Amino acid sequence: MNGMNVPFIGEVPSDIVVSWIVTILLGAALFWWLTTRRKWPLVWDYMTTTDNRKIGTMYILLSMVFFIRGGIDAMFIRTQLAIPENDFWVFQSQKYNEVFTTHGTVMIFFVSMPLLIGLMNIAVPLQLGANDLAFPYLNAISFWLFVAGGVIFNMAFFFNAAPNAGWTSYAPLATDTFTTGPNNNYYIFGLQVSGLGTIFTAINMIVTIFRLRAPGMKMTRMPLFSWATLITSFLIMIAFPVLTIALLLLMFDRIYGTSFFLGEYGDPVYWQHLFWIFGHPEVYILILPAFGIFSDVISTFSRKRVYGYTSMVVAIALIGLLGFMVWAHHMFTVGLGALANSIFAITTMLIAVPTGIKVFNWLFTMRKGVVRITTPMLFSLGFIPTFVIGGVTGVMLAVAAADYQYHDSYFVVAHFHYTMIGGTILGAFAGIYYWYPKMTGKMLDEKLGKWHFWLFIIGFHLTFMPQHFAGLNGMPRRVYTYTWEDGVFLLNFVSTIGAFLMGASMLFVAWNLYKTHRLTDPVGADPWDGRTLEWTVGSPAPEHPFQPVPQINSIDAYWYSKVERKRLPESEEARPSPIAIQTVAPVLLAGVLIVMSVGFIYGWVWMQIIGGIAALGFFIYRVFNDERKAVYRKEEES
Amino acid sequence: MNKRVLSFFVIAFLTGCQMRVLNPKSDTADTLTNLIYLSFGIMMLVLIVVFVLFVYFLRKFRERGKAKFNIPPDEKENKWLEITWTIVPVLLLAILAVPTVKATYDLTSKVSGSAGGSKGDAMIVEVVGQQYNWKFTYENGKESYDELVLPVDQEVQFRLTSNDVIHSFWIPNLSGKIDVLPGEMTKLSFEPREEGTYQGKCAEFCGAEHTLMRFETKVMSQQSFENWVQEE
Ligand code: HEM
Ligand SMILES: [Cu+2]
Ligand SMILES: [Cu+2]
Numbered sequence: 001m002n003g004m005n006v007p008f009i010g011e012v013p014s015d016i017v018v019s020w021i022v023t024i025l026l027g028a029a030l031f032w033w034l035t036t037r038r039k040w041p042l043v044w045d046y047m048t049t050t051d052n053r054k055i056g057t058m059y060i061l062l063s064m065v066f067f068i069r070g071g072i073d074a075m076f077i078r079t080q081l082a083i084p085e086n087d088f089w090v091f092q093s094q095k096y097n098e099v100f101t102t103h104g105t106v107m108i109f110f111v112s113m114p115l116l117i118g119l120m121n122i123a124v125p126l127q128l129g130a131n132d133l134a135f136p137y138l139n140a141i142s143f144w145l146f147v148a149g150g151v152i153f154n155m156a157f158f159f160n161a162a163p164n165a166g167w168t169s170y171a172p173l174a175t176d177t178f179t180t181g182p183n184n185n186y187y188i189f190g191l192q193v194s195g196l197g198t199i200f201t202a203i204n205m206i207v208t209i210f211r212l213r214a215p216g217m218k219m220t221r222m223p224l225f226s227w228a229t230l231i232t233s234f235l236i237m238i239a240f241p242v243l244t245i246a247l248l249l250l251m252f253d254r255i256y257g258t259s260f261f262l263g264e265y266g267d268p269v270y271w272q273h274l275f276w277i278f279g280h281p282e283v284y285i286l287i288l289p290a291f292g293i294f295s296d297v298i299s300t301f302s303r304k305r306v307y308g309y310t311s312m313v314v315a316i317a318l319i320g321l322l323g324f325m326v327w328a329h330h331m332f333t334v335g336l337g338a339l340a341n342s343i344f345a346i347t348t349m350l351i352a353v354p355t356g357i358k359v360f361n362w363l364f365t366m367r368k369g370v371v372r373i374t375t376p377m378l379f380s381l382g383f384i385p386t387f388v389i390g391g392v393t394g395v396m397l398a399v400a401a402a403d404y405q406y407h408d409s410y411f412v413v414a415h416f417h418y419t420m421i422g423g424t425i426l427g428a429f430a431g432i433y434y435w436y437p438k439m440t441g442k443m444l445d446e447k448l449g450k451w452h453f454w455l456f457i458i459g460f461h462l463t464f465m466p467q468h469f470a471g472l473n474g475m476p477r478r479v480y481t482y483t484w485e486d487g488v489f490l491l492n493f494v495s496t497i498g499a500f501l502m503g504a505s506m507l508f509v510a511w512n513l514y515k516t517h518r519l520t521d522p523v524g525a526d527p528w529d530g531r532t533l534e535w536t537v538g539s540p541a542p543e544h545p546f547q548p549v550p551q552i553n554s555i556d557a558y559w560y561s562k563v564e565r566k567r568l569p570e571s572e573e574a575r576p577s578p579i580a581i582q583t584v585a586p587v588l589l590a591g592v593l594i595v596m597s598v599g600f601i602y603g604w605v606w607m608q609i610i611g612g613i614a615a616l617g618f619f620i621y622r623v624f625n626d627e628r629k630a631v632y633r634k635e636e637e638s
Numbered sequence: 639m640n641k642r643v644l645s646f647f648v649i650a651f652l653t654g655c656q657m658r659v660l661n662p663k664s665d666t667a668d669t670l671t672n673l674i675y676l677s678f679g680i681m682m683l684v685l686i687v688v689f690v691l692f693v694y695f696l697r698k699f700r701e702r703g704k705a706k707f708n709i710p711p712d713e714k715e716n717k718w719l720e721i722t723w724t725i726v727p728v729l730l731l732a733i734l735a736v737p738t739v740k741a742t743y744d745l746t747s748k749v750s751g752s753a754g755g756s757k758g759d760a761m762i763v764e765v766v767g768q769q770y771n772w773k774f775t776y777e778n779g780k781e782s783y784d785e786l787v788l789p790v791d792q793e794v795q796f797r798l799t800s801n802d803v804i805h806s807f808w809i810p811n812l813s814g815k816i817d818v819l820p821g822e823m824t825k826l827s828f829e830p831r832e833e834g835t836y837q838g839k840c841a842e843f844c845g846a847e848h849t850l851m852r853f854e855t856k857v858m859s860q861q862s863f864e865n866w867v868q869e870e
Contacts (some may be wrong), residue, residue, distance in 0.1 A: 018688060094846045105823050116721040166843050172820065173803040268804055268819065302699070305709075333806060333815045333841075335824045337867035340747035342739045349731045351740075353724060356684075361724040363691050370701045379695065388688050389677050392681035399734065401866020402673045405659045408806060408841040473657040474810035477843045486837070561710060 012160050013090045019158065048582040049137035052121045053541050055143045057439045059118025060432065066110040066150060071503060073103035078463075078499040081492050090620040096480035097164040101187075102157060104167030108286070109191060112420065114426040116289040117146075117201055120229050122541070123435050124205065126534035127223045129214025129552065131544040132578040136264035137627070140583070142197040142204065149194025151590075152597050158187035163187035166478065169250070169493045170281070171261030171271040176254045182601045185254060188247050189597035195240050195247075203276045211424045212578075215571040216531070217553035221488035223556075224306060227313050228292025232285050239281035239325070247276035255600065269334055275437055276327035284323040286420065288316055288355050290427025291358060294380045297430050298362050298528055301377040307554060308361040315361075322351045323416050332403045341400040348398035355391055359384065371588045374528070375449030379430035382457045383422060390418025393468070408478075411471025414419035417464045429453075434528070437539040441522040446513040455505035462498025466491035528549030531559035536568065581627045646855035658810035663836065663857070666813040666828035669741050680730050745814070760827060761789070767805035767818040769844060772850040780867055784853040786838060788830055791806060792811050795827040806842035815841050830857040850857040 036038055046054050076099050079090040079279060091099055123138070126131055133139045156162045162184045165174040174184050185634050209230045213222070222230075250271065252258040259266040270512055299306040306312060328344040363383060373381070392417040406412055429452075436444050470491045475482060514534025526535040536558050537545035551571040554560055562566045598604075662668045764775040764787070774782045786809075788794055798807055798818045802834070805818040807826065816826040842849035 093849075097702050097846065099847075127870070170804060170843070171845070178845065179805055234663060262820075267821075302710075304710050305712050307713075308720060311715070311720060333817045334819070337821075338743045342742050344743065345738050346735055349735060352731060353727050356723060356727045357720070359688060360691075360719075363688070363695055364719070364789065365696045366699055368713065369699050370706065370708055371696065371699045372706075384692055385689060388685060392685055395681055395734070396677045396732070399673055399677050399738045399741075401738065401745050402670055402677060404745070404816070405674065407669050407815055408843075469657060472659045474659065474808075474837060474839065476808070476839050478843040481849055555707060581781075612835070 006624045015095075015157065016160050016450050021601035023158070027101050032482065033243040035236075040280060045439060045582075046287075047587055048584050050140045050583070051543050051579050052125050052139065053137070053439065053543075055139055055532075056118045056121030056123075059114045059121060059143060060439070061112040061593055062147065062150065063111050063118060066106050066114075066154075067378050068506075069154065070103050070111055071506065072108040072335050073099050073106070075503055077103060078496040081482075082495065082496040084482055084486070084489050086481060092480050097478070098183075100155070100162045100478060101166050102153075105153065105163065105187065105191075106242060107420075107421050108167060108282070109194060110146075110153065110344070112286050112424045112428070113194075113198060114146055115432075116286065117142075117198070118430040119293065119428065119435065120201075120225075122439055123431070123534055124226050124229050125208060125212070126438065126537060126541055126545065127211060127226050127532050128209065128381060129217060129546050129550055130575070130578075131213035131534050132206055132580065133204045134211055134576075134578060135204050136580055137580045137583070139204055139587075140586040141589065142200040143195030144586040145200070145593070146194045148590035148593045148597075149190045149197065152193060152601075153190025153596075156183065156190075161186060165507070168275055169249065169271075170275075171268040171539055172264040174250060174254075174271075175262050176261060180589075183236060185251075185601040188254070189578070189601055192244065192247050193282055193593050193597060194249075195243055198236055199240050199244075201231035202240075205233040206237070207628075209233075212575055214546065214549050214552050214575070215573040217557075221552060223292075224290070224295035224309070224312055224316075225292035227297075228288045230315055231316050232288045234276065235281045235285050235288070235320050235323065239278045239285065242274060243278040245284075246271065246278065248321065249274070250598075255470050255603065269331075272334065273327070273332050276330045277324075277402070280327040280330065280354075281323045283398060283416075283419070285321060286424045287427075288320065290383075290423045290431075291316065293427045293431040293434070294362065295365075296532065297376045297380045297434055298365050299556075300434075300528060301372045301374055301380075302366045303372070303529075304369035305551055306361065307367075307556065307613055308357070311357055315357045318354040318558045322354075323590075326351065328400060329400075332400045333407050344597055345398050345400040349395055352391065352398075358390060359391075361362070363632055370450075375444070375446055375453060376430045376431075376434035376528075378434065378450060378453045383430070383455060385425045386418060386426065386457070386460070390422050393418065401467045401499070406471060408476055409471035409577065410467045410475045410477055413477050414464045414467035414471065421460055421464075431595065434533070437523050437527050438534055438537075438541045440517075440533075441528050441538075442516050442520055443523045444516050445520070448508050452505050452508040452512065456502055459498045459501025459503075459505060463495050463502060464498070466498075470495075497619035531556040533558055543580060549573065579627055579631055585618065585621065586624075589615070592618065640848050658837070661811060663832045663834065664812040664828040664830045666745060667811060670814055671684065673737060673741055677734055679691075680734055682733065684727070684730065689805065693798075732770065760793040760795040762795050762797065763817065765789075765796050765807060766801060767798065767807065767844075767851075768801035769803065770840075770847040771839070772807075772840075772851070772853045776867055778867060786853055786855045787863060787866050788855065788857050789834050789860040790830055790857050792860065793827060793829040795825060803844050804842050805840045805844050805851065807838070808841040809836050809838045811836040812857075814830060833857050833859060 034043060044057060048054065062086070080086055080088040080096060087396050122134070163183050163186055165179055165184050165187070169184060169187055172178055184638045209226060234391050249260045253260055261268050295306050295312060304528050325347045326344055328340060329348045386405045389527065393411070397406055397412065397415060433444055433449055437440065471488070473488050475486065475488050482492070523539055525538050528535070533550065534541070536550065548570045551569040557568060592611055592614040596608060596615060599607030660671055660674065662671045691730065706868055762777055766773040772784050774786050796807070798816060799822065800818045800820045802820060803859070806815045808815040812830055813826060813828045816824050818824065834857055836854040836855040836857070838855050840848060
């Protein structure tokens with residue numbers, strides 16, 4: 001069998017040895033660069049900050065690092081699958097399983113989520129006229145928990161213990177009966193720690209949106225990205241705790257010998273329910289903020305108010321609500337019975353209606369507008385047809401009986417990449433190009449941005465369109481090879497070419513970053529001729545930018561003030577101002593949680609105890625060191 | 639040219655036009671294929687409408703010349719338009735939902751129907767999936783591994799279970815998938831209509847060699863089947 005031929009260097013597969021060497025070299029280069037350029041004070045400033053712009057920027061930066069990691073995994077997958085009966089490097093059998101598991105998990109939890117959360121951090125307070133998120137300290141904690149989760153999850157590979165049960169980690173395969181070793185413990189703790197950070201972010205966003213809107217900015221005047229953030233945050237508050245519980249139960253099965261998902265009293269199908277009650281809302285958590293970005297971008301570059309504002313908001317809310325009623329469409333083949341399958345088929349089809357409403361509203365926003373094709377707009381325009389293709393295959397998958405054919409085949413792989421790349425990733429790129437001035441004070445190069453877009457979108461369709469047909473020709477997902485007789489060679493070959501085009505497109509991003517920061521001058525507050533409040537403050541957005549706070553009298557207030565050639569009126573009303581501090585506590589907490597998690601992953605009790613006590617210590621420390629107390633006391637006295 | 643490559647192109651040409659899922663060889667697979675075509679047709683309709691509007695609006699309203707600096711007037715939403723793109727999709731989905739529910743009931747009662755008692759003349763095959771092979775047991779106790787032999791034009795009912803993790807039983811030409819769970823029995827039935835050899839696969843990721851967990855399905859004449867099943 002193939003598994004026996006893994007080329008070992010000593011005890012460890014060669015790909016891991018290579019990654020050790022590369023990491024050490026890159027680390028040394030980075031260290032050298034930071035030192036000679038005297039960047040350490042800047043690094044320290046970012047590490048200890050609670051400012052929403054800086055935290056958002058760090059979210060995006062780190063997501064891009066993970067995007068490279070997940071992308072390299074994708075290239076390995078596609079190279080192994082390029083031709084039939086291939087034996088590329090070490091990527092067969094369990095090694096292949098590790099690669100698609102990390103690819104999927106990293107892309108969802110450590111790329112898509114933090115990209116969106118980063119953009120929320122940067123744009124939402126600015127769109128609302130708020131000076132920061134409601135709880136800046138908590139925000140720093142959220143970010144460093146994400147870092148900790150990302151470190152834990154990515155560490156696995158370096159210690160030759162990458163998770164290998166798929167991003168869905170189905171029981172009983174993921175229980176210790178069938179996958180021994182620390183591998184899937186890494187999955188559990190990586191997601192557990194970063195998931196906690198995500199929940200805190202949701203709380204933060206909800207409170208910010210309810211409490212810190214500028215005077216006159218009624219809910220019904222909020223930009224759609226802020227609306228999407230609000231509804232997404234509610235979805236997170238409901239869905240993520242379910243994941244927390246599922247992971248906890250799986251952890252007990254793996255570490256303490258319980259049998260929730262196996263054996264006489266347990267049932268593997270419980271895991272599927274729990275996972276998808278989290279998992280389906282999760283895909284809407286990933287798409288709704290992207291919808292928000294597209295709405296704002298399309299409206300800005302059509303020089304027109306978004307069409308059907310009210311129905312847009314209602315549609316987001318409906319999608320969010322229906323999103324909780326469809327989870328079993330991932331389980332049509334489990335044998336839940338005809339009634340359950342029919343109900344979940346119909347609820348799933350229903351989601352297409354509000355989604356369709358949104359698509360038509362975007363189209364009609366462009367109608368009778370003046371459509372300017374900038375890079376963010378280009379990504380938004382690419383999104384519409386791409387996402388609609390992913391949407392219609394979604395409806396096809398909802399046909400429960402037909403899903404008996406599609407399920408777990410490459411048809412599904414094609415479908416979810418059309419929605420997740422076509423929606424979330426294109427949305428994140430649109431958002432990054434659009435708000436880049438607010439992050440850094442500079443504008444990314446438009447020409448290189450367009451190169452990036454065209455290569456990416458062409459590569460994307462080349463990669464994933466053929467996969468529909470591979471699925472229909474009987475190719476299951478999560479297989480590391482196929483035969484000549486399977487008749488899927490050409491489809492896979494084209495797919496691999498497309499994947500490398502997508503990879504190449506990212507080189508233009510690197511070049512663009514270099515060029516922008518080396519060769520261009522800072523831009524002003526409003527480089528895109530924008531409509532919403534973020535374009536009234538400087539680029540990059542300063543800390544506590546709204547002093548005094550503007551008075552808002554309509555939707556897109558800034559735009560109408562420009563049209564009428566007036567300044568936005570200032571408001572006398574005060575808003576609670578979040579308190580910024582410099583603190584290393586969140587970083588240290590992240591370190592402590594990494595230590596504790598590693599203790600659990602390898603079953604080292606002493607390490608669990610040390611980590612646990614230290615983590616508890618942080619709560620006590622925080623109780624006695626709340627920076628807000630002094631401020632409130634002063635306020636009371638005056 | 640390499641013989642293998644040549645034979646590949648022949649096969650690619652043949653199967654390229656008739657993908658297995660769309661080339662049904664049983665009653666069950668037939669129903670599924672029809673559903674797939676129906677949903678595909680309706681969805682193409684939607685796709686075309688969106689694409690046409692997209693291209694048209696983009697070409698017509700792209701900024702050019704002096705119009706660049708125009709500020710288009712705000713427009714009030716048109717109620718009729720909004721109603722149209724809410725109601726029409728609902729109708730289209732209703733058209734799709736009816737056959738969906740019908741097929742789901744028809745096929746699923748075959749999948750997990752009440753103890754299988756009703757189908758008096760169905761042949762029963764017990765299936766056990768385990769990492770990474772399939773065991774088939776026929777009515778007379780004969781067993782085969784990774785090779786499933788069936789008589790043509792005879793309804794067959796499978797009773798499936800797993801010895802370890804979850805697997806999924808899939809013969810694209812003959813029927814959709816049914817999961818194979820440890821400690822539980824699931825069912826599936828269909829009636830193959832054409833003799834031939836069809837690929838069978840495990841569709842649920844089940845561990846290191848999930849890829850290799852395949853089997854071959856041979857559908858043969860009733861007579862040949864009788865001979866085969868009686869063979870020691
Ligand atoms: C260069 C771009 C990408 C390529 C070429 C690519 C390719 C693939 C392929 C071929 C698979 C199937 C592996 C298998 O079933 O054996 C896969 C799985 C997956 N991909 Fe991607 N992908 C890309 C980007 C992304 C992105 C951006 C996301 C998420 C936003 C994503 C999410 C996933 C997920 C969730 C899975 C499922 C993993 C699993 O089965 O556990 N991918 N990808
Ligand atoms: Cu779902
Ligand atoms: Cu399998």
